[in-house]
Amino acid sequence: MAVTDEAIEKIKSMILSGQLKPGERLPKEPVLAAELGLSRNSLREAVKALSLLNVLVVRQGDGTYVSSLAAPDLLETLTFLVDLHQDESLLELFQVRSVLESAAAGLAAQQVTDDQLTGLADLLDGLSADSTVEELVANDLEFHRRIAEAAGNTVLASMLDSLSQRTARARVWRGLTQEGAVERTMAEHRAILDSIAARDVTAAQARATAHIAGVTDWLRRAAG
Structure with missing residues (x-):
């Protein structure tokens, strides 16, 4: 346990x-x-x-x-948990996010600017092992938003922003209940950024896919 x-x-x-x-x-x-x-x-x-x-x-x-x-208060929360753990549409949202985040990371690796790389590095440096789950999730949302922005495709960025907001509560719950979630997320974000900074399209896509897959796998286990 x-x-x-x-x-x-x-x-x-x-x-x-x-x-x-x-x-x-x-x-x-x-x-x-x-x-x-x-x-x-x-x-x-x-x-x-x-x-x-x-x-x-x-x-x-x-x-x-x-x-x-x-x-009434407990039932309100129960409704949320039922939605979170049993609604197949949430899994589908993460599956779509995986495809789009991979595409965004690949595009970002091709055309990210030095200023954007510096901003992403500074963002990640703002977190530590002592950061709260709320700080982690806010940082996570901003990290993925900036990668989508660096991809240079406004339609893709808009789609990812919508999906990201709709899956934020699941990420908070994972951070609160899964041991090591904060450290794991920080390490995965750093690996994605390193691949983008190296202009390695294939690695950036693979690491973005693996990052989202980790949340999806946790959600499947929680639902089971």
Whole structure:
């Protein structure tokens, strides 16, 4: 079991056992992490995931609380998860993205400018292993947008932008629940950029395809 998944299960157990009740504030992060035998980073990621599910509520400057666990709130999240994990159209969107991202990377390798390469490198340098999932996904969206822009085809860029926005929530969920997703995405983006900078069309296309395939494979496993 991934570390984040283990942390999620431990917090859920506290709620199901009645140790944490609806509306109750969680112990402070270092205290709870020690009590559950978790690293603070794993606990933090678990809290993010459970907040996305409306199980926990994070109040800036006040602390983290168990939500009311009211059925309408939880059902709203359940609807999202059903859409995410069972809707075949989402897989199809990623399959189309794979084709288009590969084409964009190949075109970018042929005609990217030095200024565009510098901008892409600076963008990737803005992330670190400590970056949040939200920062990663925002950076991911911008990275792919800039590659499409470097491809020099406005129709292709517009199509990719639409597909990218429609798959953003799945990427957030993957980042929250799959161990190592942040580091893996950073490494794959760097490999794509290196291929584009080397003007290697074939490598750029292959690495872009593999990058999207990783998300698609995760989605298939999650749906299963």
